[in-house]
Every structure is written in structure tokens, then in C-alpha cells.
Amino acid sequence: EDAEKGGYPHYMLKEIFEQPTALQNTLGGRLHEENAEVALGIELDPHAFDRVHVIACGTAFYAGWVGKYLIEALARIPVEAEIASEYRYRDPVVDERTLAIVISQSGETVDTLEALREAKRRGAKSLGVINAKGSTITRETDATLYIHAGPEIGVASTKAYTAMLAAMSLIAIWLGRARGTLEEAAALELLRELRRLPRLVEEVLERRDVVAHVAEKYHQATDFLFLGRHIQAPTAYEGALKLKEISYIHAEAYPAGEMKHGPIALIDPHLPVVVLATEGPLYEKTLSNVQEVRARGGHIIAVATDGDEEIRRFAQDVIYVPRVHPLLSPIVSVVPLQLLAYEIAVLLGRDVDQPRNLAKSVTVE
Numbered sequence: 001e002d003a004e005k006g007g008y009p010h011y012m013l014k015e016i017f018e019q020p021t022a023l024q025n026t027l028g029g030r031l032h033e034e035n036a037e038v039a040l041g042i043e044l045d046p047h048a049f050d051r052v053h054v055i056a057c058g059t060a061f062y063a064g065w066v067g068k069y070l071i072e073a074l075a076r077i078p079v080e081a082e083i084a085s086e087y088r089y090r091d092p093v094v095d096e097r098t099l100a101i102v103i104s105q106s107g108e109t110v111d112t113l114e115a116l117r118e119a120k121r122r123g124a125k126s127l128g129v130i131n132a133k134g135s136t137i138t139r140e141t142d143a144t145l146y147i148h149a150g151p152e153i154g155v156a157s158t159k160a161y162t163a164m165l166a167a168m169s170l171i172a173i174w175l176g177r178a179r180g181t182l183e184e185a186a187a188l189e190l191l192r193e194l195r196r197l198p199r200l201v202e203e204v205l206e207r208r209d210v211v212a213h214v215a216e217k218y219h220q221a222t223d224f225l226f227l228g229r230h231i232q233a234p235t236a237y238e239g240a241l242k243l244k245e246i247s248y249i250h251a252e253a254y255p256a257g258e259m260k261h262g263p264i265a266l267i268d269p270h271l272p273v274v275v276l277a278t279e280g281p282l283y284e285k286t287l288s289n290v291q292e293v294r295a296r297g298g299h300i301i302a303v304a305t306d307g308d309e310e311i312r313r314f315a316q317d318v319i320y321v322p323r324v325h326p327l328l329s330p331i332v333s334v335v336p337l338q339l340l341a342y343e344i345a346v347l348l349g350r351d352v353d354q355p356r357n358l359a360k361s362v363t364v365e
């Protein structure tokens with residue numbers, strides 16, 4: 001088993017560090033800068049639907065939520081991000097002009113599979129975004145886009161998540177180009193940024209020490225709050241989920257703009273608040289949310305873009321990440337949150353790869 005961990009103490013850490021390679025494999029051969037197109041190799045008519053339901057569970061659901069922002073921004077198709085266990089029982093409005101995108105690392109999650117079957121019964125076209133080759137879901141979708149992240153052993157999903165995000169970016173660009181909503185120049189910029197991703201994630205991994213220092217400082221906290229806006233709201237939820245799963249610390253996530261409607265009452269010096277404050281359309285708004293927390297004595301750990309000095313005025317701790325296109329920022333920003341959860345769990349002596357009560361793949365309801 002030690003050999004399989006490739007010298008890492010845990011599968012989770014190994015898989016976190018495999019992300020540059022995993023991303024390379026997700027993107028490999030699919031980016032075509034010469035005509036600003038992506039080649040997905042799937043048989044699906046991009047004009048055959050006018051709404052999209054992205055359906056998944058757990059971490060894959062957060063990838064779906066990011067996908068909603070991506071597809072709506074680039075392809076201007078209305079998208080619902082749906083939790084599979086809800087979707088399958090809530091009599092969803094689906095017809096022949098609906099595309100169901102199901103996202104799953106294992107391809108075996110029963111709620112996701114049953115939600116897919118439900119959507120298909122009602123006439124939807126279907127596309128799987130899947131890691132495990134030949135898994136049950138891949139046999140039931142009209143088309144499958146493999147994320148090629150390689151086997152993931154750690155129960156807490158890491159490299160599959162970033163690979164799912166990269167895959168959702170590809171789908172959004174593909175739809176945007178095919179449907180004429182994404183201009184060549186804008187597509188080209190995204191493709192170039194996607195190509196840089198493996199290197200950017202590597203840069204984040206090289207900064208593990210910074211995250212370890214933050215973990216050291218806050219690992220005794222009993223609660224954490226994670227905040228983010230726009231396409232970084234799902235990143236906040238995924239960061240909170242990782243921490244819950246492997247450290248057993250209570251963590252809650254909120255879209256930062258919604259904080260004033262409740263969670264702000266929780267702010268005190270004992271609640272570390274992790275804020276996704278990377279560059280993007282809502283940066284200034286996020287900064288004012290950060291100020292609100294700071295004014296109430298909260299401790300801010302900011303994930304911010306390289307070169308942002310302003311954030312230092314409000315945050316006690318800053319974890320810098322390299323600059324990237326704002327629509328791709330979740331892929332870069334989630335990595336320090338994975339590391340934070342990992343470092344805290346190790347400091348607390350938790351079983352990182354086999355957290356209590358959790359299963360890698362949930363095949364019973």
C-alpha cells in the first residue's frame with residue numbers, strides 16, 4: 001500500500017498533488033486554439049435542447065453548480081444545478097428539449113443514476129461527466145465525457161473535482177461556440193487559460209507551507225465559515241465540505257452577499273472565516289463583505305489573487321493564488337482549501353483517507 005501511495009503519507013495528499021497531471025489528462029487533445037474550438041468527441045447535437053439540468057451528489061454537485069455559471073455565461077442556456085436525491089423525487093419539469101448532464105466520479109452513485117433514469121423517462125437527452133471507465137452511468141447516458149482524472153482512492157474527492165470543473169469549462173465553451181454565443185477571441189482567451197491550468201495548480205501546490213501555517217493557527221477552532229460569491233460560491237461550499245468530511249470540524253458555507261441575512265450573527269473572534277476573494281466581477285462586493293466580518297471581530301483567512309495588497313488591510317491571513325480568468329478561478333482556488341482541510345485533519349489525528357461514516361461511492365439509497 002505504501003508503494004501505491006507513491007511516497008505520500010495519504011492517498012488524499014497524493015491525489016491533491018496529482019491535480020496538474022489530472023488536469024492535463026482532462027484537457028489533453030481537446031483544446032484547439034487554431035480555430036478556437038474544443039473537441040469533445042461526443043455525439044450530441046448542441047442545438048437539440050434549450051435548457052440544461054446538471055445533476056449530481058456531494059462534491060460532484062458543486063462541480064455542477066460551477067457548471068451552471070459557466071454554461072449560462074458562455075452559452076446563454078438556462079441551467080439548473082440539481083441535487084440528485086432531490087431531483088429524482090420532485091417531479092421535475094423535463095421535456096425532449098432538456099439536456100441532463102450527470103456528473104459522477106464513480107459513475108455508480110445510485111441517486112445520480114436514478115435521477116438520470118427519471119430525466120430520460122421524461123424525454124431528456126443525457127450527457128455523463130464521469131471518471132470511472134465503463135461504470136453504470138456511462139452505459140445509460142447518450143454520451144459520456146470522461147474526465148480522465150485517474151483512479152481516486154481517498155474518500156474525500158480532490159483531483160476528480162478539479163477535473164470535473166475543467167470538463168464543465170470545456171462543455172460550456174463547446175456549447176458557446178456551437179450556438180454562436182461565444183466569440184472567437186473570447187474562446188481563444190479561455191483556451192489559453194485552460195492550457196495554463198496545470199502549471200498554475202502546480203504553483204499553488206508549491207505554496208503548501210503557507211496553508212500549513214494557517215492550519216496550525218486555526219486547527220483548534222470548533223466551527224468555520226466559508227464565503228464566496230458568483231462562481232466562487234460553490235468553491236466556498238466545497239471547501240466547507242472537505243473540512244467537515246476529514247477533520248469533523250463543523251463548517252458552513254454561504255454566498256457572501258447573503259451573510260447579512262443571518263450568518264453574520266455568528267461572527268465572533270472564535271469563528272475563522274475563509275473568504276474566496278479572488279479577482280473577478282464581484283471582487284469589490286466581496287471585499288465589503290470581508291469588512292463587515294472584520295468590523296465584528298471575525299478572523300479572516302482570504303484566498304486572494306497574487307499582487308492584491310489591498311486584501312491585507314482586512315484579512316489576518318492571506319493565501320495567494322496565481323491570476324487566472326475569473327471563470328476558471330474555482331479550479332485554482334479550491335486547491336488551497338483541499339490542503340487546508342488535509343493539514344487540519346492531520347494535525348487532529350483524523351483518518352484522512354477513510355473518514356468515519358463516509359463511503360467513496362454510495363450505491364444504496
Ligand code: G6P
Pocket residue numbers: 057058059060103104105106107108109112155156157358359360361362
Ligand atoms: C460520496 C463521496 C463523495 C462524492 C459523492 C458523489 O458521498 O464520499 O466524495 O462526492 O459520493 O460521488 P460520485 O462518485 O457520484 O462523484
